[in-house]
Amino acid sequence: MLDVLSYLMDRPGSWVSGEEMASSLGISRAAVWKQIQILRSRGYSILSSTRKGYLLAQVPDILDRRSITRALETGYLGRELHYQSETSSTNDLARSVVGSARNGAVVLSEIQTSGRGRLGREWLSPRGGVWMSLILKPNLPPALAPRINMAVGVALARTLSELYGLQVGIKWPNDLLVGEKKVCGILTEISAEMDRLNYVVVGVGINANLDGGAFPGLWNATSLQQELGRRVSREELIVRFLKEAERSLEDMTSDLEKVRQEWCLRSSTLNRLVRIELAGEELVGTARSIDQEGALLIETEEGTMRRVLAGDCIHLRPVKRDDQGR
Amino acid sequence: MLDVLSYLMDRPGSWVSGEEMASSLGISRAAVWKQIQILRSRGYSILSSTRKGYLLAQVPDILDRRSITRALETGYLGRELHYQSETSSTNDLARSVVGSARNGAVVLSEIQTSGRGRLGREWLSPRGGVWMSLILKPNLPPALAPRINMAVGVALARTLSELYGLQVGIKWPNDLLVGEKKVCGILTEISAEMDRLNYVVVGVGINANLDGGAFPGLWNATSLQQELGRRVSREELIVRFLKEAERSLEDMTSDLEKVRQEWCLRSSTLNRLVRIELAGEELVGTARSIDQEGALLIETEEGTMRRVLAGDCIHLRPVKRDDQGR
Numbered sequence: 001m002l003d004v005l006s007y008l009m010d011r012p013g014s015w016v017s018g019e020e021m022a023s024s025l026g027i028s029r030a031a032v033w034k035q036i037q038i039l040r041s042r043g044y045s046i047l048s049s050t051r052k053g054y055l056l057a058q059v060p061d062i063l064d065r066r067s068i069t070r071a072l073e074t075g076y077l078g079r080e081l082h083y084q085s086e087t088s089s090t091n092d093l094a095r096s097v098v099g100s101a102r103n104g105a106v107v108l109s110e111i112q113t114s115g116r117g118r119l120g121r122e123w124l125s126p127r128g129g130v131w132m133s134l135i136l137k138p139n140l141p142p143a144l145a146p147r148i149n150m151a152v153g154v155a156l157a158r159t160l161s162e163l164y165g166l167q168v169g170i171k172w173p174n175d176l177l178v179g180e181k182k183v184c185g186i187l188t189e190i191s192a193e194m195d196r197l198n199y200v201v202v203g204v205g206i207n208a209n210l211d212g213g214a215f216p217g218l219w220n221a222t223s224l225q226q227e228l229g230r231r232v233s234r235e236e237l238i239v240r241f242l243k244e245a246e247r248s249l250e251d252m253t254s255d256l257e258k259v260r261q262e263w264c265l266r267s268s269t270l271n272r273l274v275r276i277e278l279a280g281e282e283l284v285g286t287a288r289s290i291d292q293e294g295a296l297l298i299e300t301e302e303g304t305m306r307r308v309l310a311g312d313c314i315h316l317r318p319v320k321r322d323d324q325g326r
Numbered sequence: 327m328l329d330v331l332s333y334l335m336d337r338p339g340s341w342v343s344g345e346e347m348a349s350s351l352g353i354s355r356a357a358v359w360k361q362i363q364i365l366r367s368r369g370y371s372i373l374s375s376t377r378k379g380y381l382l383a384q385v386p387d388i389l390d391r392r393s394i395t396r397a398l399e400t401g402y403l404g405r406e407l408h409y410q411s412e413t414s415s416t417n418d419l420a421r422s423v424v425g426s427a428r429n430g431a432v433v434l435s436e437i438q439t440s441g442r443g444r445l446g447r448e449w450l451s452p453r454g455g456v457w458m459s460l461i462l463k464p465n466l467p468p469a470l471a472p473r474i475n476m477a478v479g480v481a482l483a484r485t486l487s488e489l490y491g492l493q494v495g496i497k498w499p500n501d502l503l504v505g506e507k508k509v510c511g512i513l514t515e516i517s518a519e520m521d522r523l524n525y526v527v528v529g530v531g532i533n534a535n536l537d538g539g540a541f542p543g544l545w546n547a548t549s550l551q552q553e554l555g556r557r558v559s560r561e562e563l564i565v566r567f568l569k570e571a572e573r574s575l576e577d578m579t580s581d582l583e584k585v586r587q588e589w590c591l592r593s594s595t596l597n598r599l600v601r602i603e604l605a606g607e608e609l610v611g612t613a614r615s616i617d618q619e620g621a622l623l624i625e626t627e628e629g630t631m632r633r634v635l636a637g638d639c640i641h642l643r644p645v646k647r648d649d650q651g652r
Contacts, residue, residue: 119522139605141636142516143469149520173520188520190468193513194475194499194620195636196445279465294520310467310521 003027004035008046008056009067017053061128061209063108063234071239077134077246078238080105088114089125091189091203094133098191098199103137106242115205117185118174124218128209128225130234134202134245142192145200146294146309149174149188151252151259152202155244156184157266163240164228169268172287172296172313177268180315181222183207204241208234256292263290269313274298277312284316329353330361334372334382335393343379387454387535389434389560397565403460403572404564406431414440415451417515417529420459424517424525429463432568441531443511444500450544454535454551456560460528460571468518471526472620472635475500475514477578477585478528481570482510483592489566490554495594498613498622498639503594506641507548509533530567534560582618589616599642600624602634609634610642 003025008016022029036046036054043060059067065083072078080102087093087109094107109132112125125131136148153170160168160176160183169177176184187203207214207223209231215221224232251259264270269287276283276298283306285298296308329351334342348355362372362380369386385393391409398404406428413419413435420433434457441451451457462474479496486494486502486509495503502510513529533540533549535557541547550558577585590596595613602609602624609632611624622634 118519142471142518143635145468146520189518189524190520191515191517192468193444193515194472198515309469 004032005039005044005056005064006066008054009059009070012056015049015052015055020053061231061234063110063238065108068108068235068238071235073239073243074104074246076102076104077249078104078106078242082107084109086111086113088112089116089203090131090133091116091187091201094135094201094203095189095191098135098201101135103135104246105135107133107135108238112205116203117187117205123185123187123205124215124221125205126210126214128214129223130204130206130208130238130241132204132238134200134204136200136202136249138197138200140197141195142190142197143293145188145190145192145197146173147252147256147259147292148200148202148249149186150263150290150294151248152186152188152204152245154259154262154266155248156186156204156206156241158248158262159237159241159244160184160224161266163237164224164232166224166227168266170263170266171315172267172269172290173294173310178222178227181220183222183224183227206237206241208232208237260290260292269296269315273316275314275316276308277314278308278310283308283311287313330358331365331370331382331390332392334380335385335396338382341375341378341381346379387557387560389436389564391434394434394561394564397561399565399569400430400572402428402430403575404430404432404568408433410435412437412439414438415442415529416457416459417442417513417527420461420527420529421515421517424461424527427461429461430572431461433459433461434564438531442529443513443531449511449513449531450541450547451531452536452540454540455549456530456532456534456564458530458564460526460530462526462528462575464523464526466523467521468516468523469619471514471516471518471523472499473578473582473585473618474526474528474575475512476589476616476620477574478512478514478530478571480585480588480592481574482512482530482532482567484574484588485563485567485570486510486550487592489563490550490558492550492553494592496589496592497641498593498595498616499620499636504548504553507546509548509550509553532563532567534558534563586616586618595622595639595641601640601642603638603640604634604636609637613639 007021018029018032022032040046045058047055047057065081069081089112090107090109111127112131115123115125117123153174157168157170157176160166166178171177174186175182184206189201191198209225210223248259272287274287285300287296288299289297298306298308333347344355344358348358366372371384373381373383391407395407415438416433416435437453438451438457441449443449479500483494483496483502486492492504497503500512501508510532515527517524535551536549574585598613600613611626613622614625615623624632624634626632
């Protein structure tokens with residue numbers, strides 16, 4: 001069945017005769033017909049004509065590992081591709097295969113049953129989203145891992161902006177917003193010795209083809225489908241993102257300042273009044289920049305600069321003091 | 327058998343009548359005798375007298391989980407104790423139990439078959455050494471993990487100095503030397519999100535009761551047994567080290583400067599000419615201090631200060647330039 005699918009996918013928009021396909025694949029015409037029926041039952045729309053043969057008109061919204069692999073435009077990122085229809089979290093799955101995985105391996109799942117955001121928070125991950133993790137094995141000290149987070153954030157913002165023309169802003173440290181609503185999240189996890197990363201797993205969650213019902217009670221989440229009013233090709237999205245991520249990761253090594261500047265340009269946090277919530281502390285001020293270690297530089301109301309490595313960032317509307325959530 | 331052993335260990339240096347033991351443990355006197363025989367076959371020296379009963383004269387040099395637990399003087403460190411007679415590496419074993427382990431859990435093994443030092447280097451771990459890992463779950467950002475490395479190094483140096491009167495020096499970042507020879511190594515590994523540690527595994531290897539034959543071809547290794555001319559009680563060593571480590575880890579949170587200063591005092595790297603080998607670079611200078619992030623501060627020959635987070639550190643003898651290994 002997969003052979004027939006591959007054959008048709010290799011000839012997009014073209015009619016293919018059943019006889020030609022049968023002979024090329026070394027199977028009977030009846031076997032071709034049977035596989036066509038199975039593909040249709042799985043959501044593939046395949047036209048048939050007694051004279052012209054078959055034409056693949058539409059593929060269903062499920063991810064196909066081989067189809068993605070064929071479409072990839074990267075050197076190494078995603079060339080090793082793990083796919084599951086369901087997993088607890090792609091970061092967990094990535095960690096379970098990391099020992100034998102190559103640098104740049106990617107893990108994909110249709111559904112995450114225990115998707116996580118930062119600090120163990122829940123991340124809803126129903127069918128229709130893009131839930132994936134990149135496995136990276138860079139030769140970097142762990143203190144520089146936030147650069148990877150920065151590079152992937154930039155790549156993701158660029159992808160959504162260029163593919164769909166969306167106004168996407170990076171919210172420090174690792175969400176992507178449309179307006180004030182989350183459309184993507186990044187969860188970067190590391191395993192390291194004191195002076196060397198063993199590996200980095202970058203979890204990327206994109207609310208792609210999710211309708212409003214996917215976020216019950218979540219006023220601050222949205223999806224590409226909601227913003228665009230249509231479904232998107234998740235395969236196209238994945239392929240483009242991996243290309244942009246590979247580019248940004250390369251920039252990170254050769255020209256970090258370029259990545260930092262693009263982050264600043266695409267940020268929705270900079271030049272805003274923000275509240276940072278740390279373990280036992282709260283800091284209010286205007287976000288002025290990030291540095292090459294991914295730390296946010298905040299100008300407090302007293303005019304001093306504070307460097308913030310970690311914490312929750314809340315975008316405040318600089319309207320009324322009473323309106324700042326306090 | 328363990329019941330008889332515990333019964334005897336609870337009464338150190340005392341004769342215990344077989345009848346009393348049998349009745350307390352609810353077993354027959356013949357069963358007591360049988361267990362005594364088994365213990366003797368495992369290396370326990372147990373005296374017996376028809377009138378006085380039994381006396382535990384000497385325990386063999388194997389670690390006993392229950393005996394260590396009884397001797398512990400800590401609040402939380404080592405209270406959860408995992409013991410294996412053999413494992414690949416205690417850091418690997420620690421990672422395999424970390425999900426359900428409590429903060430402060432400790433993993434011990436008599437032998438490591440694939441003991442590792444920094445950067446994946448081999449660490450010989452035959453019977454007679456102390457091979458252990460501490461599982462810590464501190465609420466710290468990953469950039470501060472080197473403080474844990476520093477605190478454990480200080481605790482280990484203090485233990486060896488106070489228990490055995492040895493002149494032990496800490497070689498940056500994480501070896502303990504007697505003279506110029508390694509007697510202990512520390513391998514700290516972390517798992518983290520960008521702004522929060524998930525856990526830290528601190529591997530501690532102590533060349534305790536190893537004779538010279540344990541290090542074929544290693545001119546720069548020694549053991550406590552070689553330095554002291556006698557075997558040591560590994561149980562006493564473990565119990566004392568865990569107590570000192572708990573103290574240093576507490577100091578790390580409440581008074582980091584105290585830990586840093588003790589590190590400096592016990593260091594054999596400071597005020598020495600050193601060569602730091604980084605990925606593509608080499609740096610020669612005098613080690614002047616370490617900072618609170620565990621970075622080494624090097625004064626170069628040109629008089630500038632360099633901050634080194636990672637790298638191999640080679641102690642140079644400041645004798646002749648030709649003699650500096652170049």
